[in-house]
Every structure is written in structure tokens, then in C-alpha cells.
Amino acid sequence: MEFTAPSLPAIVGLGTCLILTYLLVTRVMVVRHLQHIPGPPFAGWTILWLIRRQLGGRLALDLSEVSKKYGPISRVAPNWVIVSDPAEIRRIWNVRGPWYRGDWYDMFKMDQPIDTVLALKDNAAHNAHRAKLLPGYSGKDVENFHSVIDRRMADFVDLIDRKYLSTKDTFRPMDLSEKSQFMTMDIISDLAIGNCFNCLTEDRDVYGQIAFVTGSLGLLIAMAIVPSTLKLLQHPLVRALLPQDKVAGVNRMMAISQENAAKRYGPDRVVARDMLGSFVAHGLPHHSAWLETFSQIGAGTDTTATAIRMTLYHLMTNPDSYRKLQHEIDTGIKEGRISSPITDEESKHLPYLQAVIREGLRVWPPIVGLMPKVCATEKIVCGKRIPPGTNVCWDPISIMQNKEVFGEDARCFRPDRWLEETDAAKLKTMEQVQMLCFGTSSRWECLGKVIALSELNKIFVELLRRFDFSVVDPINPFKSWDASLSVQSDLWVRIEKRNVAGGGK
Numbered sequence: 001m002e003f004t005a006p007s008l009p010a011i012v013g014l015g016t017c018l019i020l021t022y023l024l025v026t027r028v029m030v031v032r033h034l035q036h037i038p039g040p041p042f043a044g045w046t047i048l049w050l051i052r053r054q055l056g057g058r059l060a061l062d063l064s065e066v067s068k069k070y071g072p073i074s075r076v077a078p079n080w081v082i083v084s085d086p087a088e089i090r091r092i093w094n095v096r097g098p099w100y101r102g103d104w105y106d107m108f109k110m111d112q113p114i115d116t117v118l119a120l121k122d123n124a125a126h127n128a129h130r131a132k133l134l135p136g137y138s139g140k141d142v143e144n145f146h147s148v149i150d151r152r153m154a155d156f157v158d159l160i161d162r163k164y165l166s167t168k169d170t171f172r173p174m175d176l177s178e179k180s181q182f183m184t185m186d187i188i189s190d191l192a193i194g195n196c197f198n199c200l201t202e203d204r205d206v207y208g209q210i211a212f213v214t215g216s217l218g219l220l221i222a223m224a225i226v227p228s229t230l231k232l233l234q235h236p237l238v239r240a241l242l243p244q245d246k247v248a249g250v251n252r253m254m255a256i257s258q259e260n261a262a263k264r265y266g267p268d269r270v271v272a273r274d275m276l277g278s279f280v281a282h283g284l285p286h287h288s289a290w291l292e293t294f295s296q297i298g299a300g301t302d303t304t305a306t307a308i309r310m311t312l313y314h315l316m317t318n319p320d321s322y323r324k325l326q327h328e329i330d331t332g333i334k335e336g337r338i339s340s341p342i343t344d345e346e347s348k349h350l351p352y353l354q355a356v357i358r359e360g361l362r363v364w365p366p367i368v369g370l371m372p373k374v375c376a377t378e379k380i381v382c383g384k385r386i387p388p389g390t391n392v393c394w395d396p397i398s399i400m401q402n403k404e405v406f407g408e409d410a411r412c413f414r415p416d417r418w419l420e421e422t423d424a425a426k427l428k429t430m431e432q433v434q435m436l437c438f439g440t441s442s443r444w445e446c447l448g449k450v451i452a453l454s455e456l457n458k459i460f461v462e463l464l465r466r467f468d469f470s471v472v473d474p475i476n477p478f479k480s481w482d483a484s485l486s487v488q489s490d491l492w493v494r495i496e497k498r499n500v501a502g503g504g505k
């Protein structure tokens, strides 16, 4: 028998067939992994469905559509599911549960190999690190906690008085989305680094950080869905290739954080009763100190700014709620129950204000990211088997708008729902679900919750006692981009000074 060597095209053809068969078999194996969980068909085969939604800037809305169609648990990528049942998410996020953070959190690594609290995935390491930060974040160790917030709010009021008051003859619109972020940036920089960035007094994004984050966040978070790509970004060589003019301001902020932290360590260290002083006193090592203070700016700026601007937006577009809140504030001032500025304690005795804050955070949760949790062993979630290593994420919109928990009109901004509910058990469930926006009752509960709530407790009183706000363009009121943090821009408002006894105080 004569043997003839195969031709080159035959070898190429055979090779291609083998590769395609291998790819098909491995893909089928991946798809089978979660094939018992319903979801968009294409999403079962490739991660591209999820990445495309993330890059599209409306991931949270898209996920809520998926839940509506496929039920309380849906597969959104070969190794990813979303859960829209609040009780199941509370169980998974439970403080003592076996779940831990997925690789998605690698995007919060600021400076490898040291992790910030937000990036720590190992539960034991996270608990130990978190314990060093907790006293500082709770405000108990921090002397200037409330005075910083009050000062920066006074800067906000002053900015409006100086530049953005309209009258019947003058129109001086203000972008509320931008200015609320200037305020949260000034508060956090002052509290965390002890160096206020003065965005409000200069009326600009002093270090370009807001523009930088807004411009890069969408891509960063899409990369977090395939965490191996993040390693590239974190490589010093790639960092050196980034447009230096864009990162210059952020580098300057990092340098300020480093300089400030350096003063707190070593033989001639400065001892202070501020947040960083508390971290140092509780044993945070030098290198972690500047990373933690710097990452606070990311964690605490956009989030609280979203809560402020979107709650105010919902008040402006719901005149009944706006009037009720302003009435509560005016009456409180008249009766001497509200100081100038209002104290945190006083604000807790204003029921309508508290209902407005809850409702604002509920209808527009500032963090709508996937926040995947993973388990090392097989688990049952919503009655379905979840293989080890599967990323289990929340569907924030469906959870916050759950009709069984919040009522038929759960989509609407209606603060009164918090005051009308007479069933104590039902009210407790409403509170527990709404507080998931801070990750409350989880081992990862927002460390900045006390700061954020303190800002929210004060800002609406300080603004509405002095000014009246209205939306400039009700047809296109603002632009919104969901990049895990929900980012809004161009929320233009018209502001008038109020003429009320005690209001201008």
C-alpha cells in the first residue's frame, strides 16, 4: 500500500476542525454549568451579553427586565446569575454566611499587592482590616466629624447665594448634579485627608477627579466582569501609558493622601483626633493608610452626591412631598426644634425628612453594581442549584421596587408610604430591604453609612429652609449613566431665595 503525505490544505482543515470541536465542547460544558437556570439564550453562551449591557450604561435597568421575564433567579453569563428576591439576597449577604466576594472586586485594588477594604475578598482578612477602620468611620473617634460637614454645607449655600440665584428678572441656572458632587468631594477630602479640595469655593472640579472617574468608570467596570483584564490595567507599564494630562490631577490627589499619611507615622508623627488618626490608633499600617484615605474619595463622593441630587429631583417633581417636607422644616424652625445649621440629632426627629431620605435611596439606589458573591460549595438559591464559584449578584431595581414589600406603587417616589405603614413587622421588612442599598446586615456593610446619612440628614434642611428649587427642563431633566455607580449629569435647576421668617438663617 502506498502512503501519500496529506496536503497542506488538508492539514489546515483538520487542525481547524479539531480547534473548533475543542471550542465547541468546552463551550457546551460551560453552558451546561448553569443550563438549569433560565435567562437570555445568548447570555448562556458568552460573557459578551453582560459586558455589552454594562458598556451600554443601563445595566441595572436591563437586569430588571431580565428578572421580569425569567423570574427571581436568572443566568446572565456562563458563570453569573442575578437574584431579584430580597429575602434570598439578605440571606446570601448575611454577616455569618459562607459567601465571599467574587473577583469582580479586584477593580478596587489600588496598589497591588496591598488591598483596600473594598478589594479584600478573603472574609477573615477583610474582617480584621475592617475592624481597624470601623471606629474612625463611625465618627466616635473623630472630633471634627460634624463641624466639617457643617462647614462644607455652608460653602454650598454660599455658592448658591453668590452665583446661582434667579429672580423674575435674572436667570442663573445651576447644574445640581455637579455642585452636589463638589460638596461631597469637599466633605470627604476634608474628613479623610484633612485637606479640603475647595471645589465649592472655586466652583470647579479642582483636581479633575470627577471628570476622570466619570470618563473611565464604565470601561473599568466592564473590565471587572473579566477580572484578568484588570491585571493589565494595574501593571505599572500600562499605567505609564495612560494620558498623563488626564491622570495628573488624580496623581496629585494620591500624592496629597501620601503626604498626609506620612506625617502620622514615624518618630515625629502628628497625633490627631480625625479619621486618619483613628485608623492609625487602631493599628492600620502606613501603606494601607494612604490607600484607604484615597479610596474613601471614590467610595464617598459619587454615591452620596447621587442620593442628594436624585432625592432633590424627586422632591421637585413631586410637589406634594416637596411641600410636606418644607412645611416640616419651617414648623421645626418656628418651634425652635431646628438649629442653624441643623444637628444630626435634630434631623432624626423630623419624620417626614427621614421618610424622604429612605424613599430617595430606595427609588434611586446610588450603587447599582453587580457586587457578586461566591461560595466555595454548592448552594441552593431560589430553589435552584448554584455550583461552587458561580457569581451571584443582586438585581437592585427589582429588589428596591418589590411590590410585595413596598406596595403596588413601588415604582413611585412616595415618602408617605414609610409613615402610613401600621404593621410593625411589615415596616421592619421594608426598612431591611431598603437598607440593602448600603449592604446593611452584611459583613460588607457600607463603612461610610454614618457619614452619608449625616450629610443627607442635614443637606435637605439647609437647602430647603433658604431656597426653592425647580427643574429647568422637565422634558430632558438630566442625563444618566449606570456604571455600577449611577452617574448623572446636567441636572439644571432654577433656584429662588425664599422669603420666610427663619428660613435664611
Ligand code: HEM
Binding pocket: 117, 118, 119, 130, 188, 296, 299, 300, 301, 303, 304, 307, 365, 366, 367, 371, 436, 437, 438, 439, 442, 443, 444, 445, 446, 447, 448, 449, 451, 452
Ligand atoms: C448614599 C451613599 C452611599 C451608599 C448608597 C453606599 C453603598 C455601599 C455599599 C452597597 C457597599 C457594600 C459593597 C459590597 O457589598 O461589597 C459599600 C461599601 C463601602 N462604602 Fe459605601 N456607600 C455610600 C457612601 C459612602 C461614603 C460617604 C463612604 C466613605 C466616606 C463610603 C465608604 C465605603 C467603604 C469604605 C466600603 C467598603 C466596606 C467594606 O468592604 O467592608 N460609602 N457602600
